[in-house]
């Protein structure tokens with residue numbers, strides 16, 4: 095924390111305080127503005143002076159280390175230099191919640207959270223919803239220490255971090271932001287496709303913070319995705335041969351399920367397992383739910399409806415409430431069926447009614 099409160103509730107700011115005044119501050123009784131516990135002063139030579147909770151604290155703001163403090167201050171100054179009205183560590187009394195900063199743009203309130211620690215999904219969702227219900231837009235920027243890069247344009251995004259996926263408008267691509275307070279770079283990752291439940295490929299761009307404006311975060315930056323087709327073809331070909339340990343219970347169960355239907359992972363057609371944008375809404379890997387549609391729908395029925403397909407997968411879908419910052423119109427099943435229409439596997443009469451193309455299935 096860069097601010098604490100004293101006995102009378104007055105705010106005490108420490109990050110911009112001259113070093114000579116730090117010993118005086120150390121003598122004072124100061125408290126966390128949120129949990130009201132006593133806090134201590136941390137002012138090592140390499141760090142920004144800040145307040146910290148005692149180790150035993152259970153406050154949501156404990157455990158925010160120097161990486162977090164640096165980043166929070168960088169982002170605050172970055173916005174300030176762009177002429178915005180911004181308040182550091184702003185406490186929303188109506189929510190009993192503190193944001194890393196509040197940004198005011200005209201009559202719009204934006205809460206910016208620089209999240210470096212891992213917090214449970216329920217907490218992410220309840221904080222986000224609290225803001226949205228109060229008419230505040232939350233923008234989460236994750237610490238780059240949370241970024242798990244697997245290639246020049248691919249990231250592993252844990253299922254918990256998927257709750258930070260953000261879509262400024264239903265017509266705009268989904269994105270996620272990371273900031274590194276050591277290299278002072280903002281990473282914008284957008285337009286992602288899921289290859290597994292957590293493995294994604296998308297457009298990953300890194301910018302020096304000083305070269306970026308606030309508005310740049312929301313701009314679509316489509317890049318040609320030709321590389322992906324080649325990458326996918328290679329990946330999909332290798333996929334059936336990947337080693338599966340007997341400890342991967344779900345995978346083993348799925349293979350048994352195939353076996354009972356006289357199928358193997360090698361005999362599945364290519365279109366069972368296509369990458370989709372909205373995979374985050376599903377609890378099972380793409381090949382599992384897509385093969386279920388293949389076996390129980392495309393092979394058995396001449397015609398079917400979108401609700402029939404969705405209902406087959408009702409035990410595979412996450413509550414949409416887990417993803418409060420993306421459009422609730424995103425539908426992975428519809429997306430997949432439309433992909434199959436495009437490659438001639440299905441025909442659609444309208445968006446709800448499909449017929450199986452028996453010449454290809």
Ligand SMILES: [Zn+2]
Nearest residue numbers: 126128129153
């Ligand atoms: Zn606290």
